[in-house]
Amino acid sequence: LSGLQSQAIGLNSHYVKLTSSTNDLAKELAKEGVKDGTVVLAEEQSAGKGRLGRAWQSPGRSGLYFSVILKPEVSPMEVTQITMMASVAVAKTLERAFGVPARVKWPNDIYIQGRKVCGILAEMAAEADKVRFIVLGIGINVNQSIEDLGMLEQTATSLRAQVGYIVSRAELLKTLLEEMDYLYIKWQQEGFDPIKKMWKDLALWIGHTVTVSGLQKTWAGEMVDIDEYGALVIGFADGTRQTFYSGDVSLRMS
Ligand code: ATP
Ligand code: BTN
Incomplete structure (x- = not known):
C-alpha cells in the first residue's frame, strides 16, 4: 500500500489472491499476533460471509474485500461503534471521491439510491470483559456490471453502475483506509459522540x-x-x- 498517509490503518498489510474469507484469515493472523491496523486484502473470496450467517458474493477482479485487525482497549459492548465508524468512513469516501449519495443503514450496510453497495462485518475475540482484537471486514461492489450482480440486481448496486466508469480499486482502498485512520484516531481520542453524530447525519430512516x-x-x-x-x-x-x-x-x- 504505497504512499498511504496513515498512523495505523494499513501500515502493515497482507495480500492474497484467493481465500475463503478475509475475516477468517485475519482472525488466524491476529491470533499469531499482528500490529493494530493490519489490513488483510483478497482479490477473491470463495466463502465471503455477511451477518447472521449469510453469504457475501465476492467475485474476483470487480470487488474490494478486506479486513482490518484492530486492537483498541475497549469492552465487547463498544465493538458496534467500530462498525459505525467504518460505515461513516465508507459513506464519506464514496460521497467525496465519486459524488454518489451514499447512506448508512443500521447496523452495517451502505446504500446508494436504495441499493446495497457495501457490507461490513465486525467480529471479535474477547477474554473476560476485554477485547483482544477486532476483525473489521469490508466488502464493496466496485466494478461489477449490472449483469454481474445477477440475482442481486434488484437489491444491490456497484460503484461502476452508479458512476458509469471503471473505478480504480487501489485508489479507492487508499482513500478509504486514510479516512478510516482519521476516524479511528478521532474515536480513540474523543469517544463515540462525534462518530455517532456523523453516522446519524448519513443514516437512512431516522424518524420513519x-x-x-x-x-x-x-x-x-x-x-x-x-x-x-x-x-x-x-x-x-x-x-x-x-x-x-x-x-x-x-x-x-x-
Ligand atoms: P441486515 O443487514 O439488515 O440484516 P441484509 O439482507 O443486508 O440485512 P446482511 O447479512 O447484512 O443482510 O448481508 C448479507 C446479505 O447481503 C445477503 O443475504 C445477500 O442478500 C446480500 N448480498 C450478498 N452479497 C452481496 C453483494 N456483493 N452486494 C450486495 N448485497 C449482497
Ligand atoms: C453484510 O452485509 O452482512 C456484511 C458483508 C461483509 C463482507 C466483507 S468482504 C470482506 C470480509 N470478509 C468476509 O467474509 N466478509 C467481510
Whole structure:
C-alpha cells in the first residue's frame, strides 16, 4: 500500500489472491499476533460471509474485500461503534471521491439510491470483559456490471453502475483506509459522540416507521436514534421505547 498517509490503518498489510474469507484469515493472523491496523486484502473470496450467517458474493477482479485487525482497549459492548465508524468512513469516501449519495443503514450496510453497495462485518475475540482484537471486514461492489450482480440486481448496486466508469480499486482502498485512520484516531481520542453524530447525519430512516425482525418476532415502530453503543432505539405508538442489538435483528423500511 504505497504512499498511504496513515498512523495505523494499513501500515502493515497482507495480500492474497484467493481465500475463503478475509475475516477468517485475519482472525488466524491476529491470533499469531499482528500490529493494530493490519489490513488483510483478497482479490477473491470463495466463502465471503455477511451477518447472521449469510453469504457475501465476492467475485474476483470487480470487488474490494478486506479486513482490518484492530486492537483498541475497549469492552465487547463498544465493538458496534467500530462498525459505525467504518460505515461513516465508507459513506464519506464514496460521497467525496465519486459524488454518489451514499447512506448508512443500521447496523452495517451502505446504500446508494436504495441499493446495497457495501457490507461490513465486525467480529471479535474477547477474554473476560476485554477485547483482544477486532476483525473489521469490508466488502464493496466496485466494478461489477449490472449483469454481474445477477440475482442481486434488484437489491444491490456497484460503484461502476452508479458512476458509469471503471473505478480504480487501489485508489479507492487508499482513500478509504486514510479516512478510516482519521476516524479511528478521532474515536480513540474523543469517544463515540462525534462518530455517532456523523453516522446519524448519513443514516437512512431516522424518524420513519420501520420494521425490526428477530428470529421469532417482528416489531413496527419509529426509528428514533442509536444509543451510546450504536444499538437501535425504536419508539412505539404507546410511547415506550426499546433498544435492539445488531447480533439479534434486521431492520427494514415499513
Ligand atoms: P441486515 O443487514 O439488515 O440484516 P441484509 O439482507 O443486508 O440485512 P446482511 O447479512 O447484512 O443482510 O448481508 C448479507 C446479505 O447481503 C445477503 O443475504 C445477500 O442478500 C446480500 N448480498 C450478498 N452479497 C452481496 C453483494 N456483493 N452486494 C450486495 N448485497 C449482497
Ligand atoms: C453484510 O452485509 O452482512 C456484511 C458483508 C461483509 C463482507 C466483507 S468482504 C470482506 C470480509 N470478509 C468476509 O467474509 N466478509 C467481510
